Amino acid sequence: MMNYDWDSKTILIAEDEENNYIFIEAILESTKAKLLWAKTGVDAIKQFEQNDDICLILMDMKMPDMDGIEATKKIREISQSIPIIAQTAYALSEDRSKCINAGCNDYMTKPISHKLLLSTIDKYLASSEMLASS
Numbered sequence: 001m002m003n004y005d006w007d008s009k010t011i012l013i014a015e016d017e018e019n020n021y022i023f024i025e026a027i028l029e030s031t032k033a034k035l036l037w038a039k040t041g042v043d044a045i046k047q048f049e050q051n052d053d054i055c056l057i058l059m060d061m062k063m064p065d066m067d068g069i070e071a072t073k074k075i076r077e078i079s080q081s082i083p084i085i086a087q088t089a090y091a092l093s094e095d096r097s098k099c100i101n102a103g104c105n106d107y108m109t110k111p112i113s114h115k116l117l118l119s120t121i122d123k124y125l126a127s128s129e130m131l132a133s134s
């Protein structure tokens with residue numbers, strides 16, 4: 001497996017279920033990324049507004065008070081460039097297009113594969129770095 005070094009990166013995890021957050025945290029531990037945890041859609045927007053360091057958002061689609069679709073739309077009003085990766089329990093194609101139409105860059109179905117999570121995050125961190133340096 002590839003070793004990723006995201007020591008200087010901050011990733012916002014929007015996820016209402018603690019077990020799912022712990023699962024993601026365990027996968028990302030070896031990358032040394034700094035993780036922020038938002039438990040609702042409203043909390044995700046708030047944390048994004050308060051932290052300039054956030055490089056990427058993992059967005060659960062099903063959360064209390066505001067779902068991931070609405071939270072993504074609101075965050076897109078603040079930033080067009082922040083990579084947002086949807087995570088959803090549903091594997092239906094209309095859900096994928098709903099996520100992409102809301103402004104998500106990519107989409108993953110739960111249970112999330114260890115390898116896919118790392119490679120997808122890497123892809124978007126690398127492309128945002130290229131934008132920042134160009």
Ligand SMILES: [Mg+2]
Binds near residue numbers: 016060
């Ligand atoms: Mg959820």
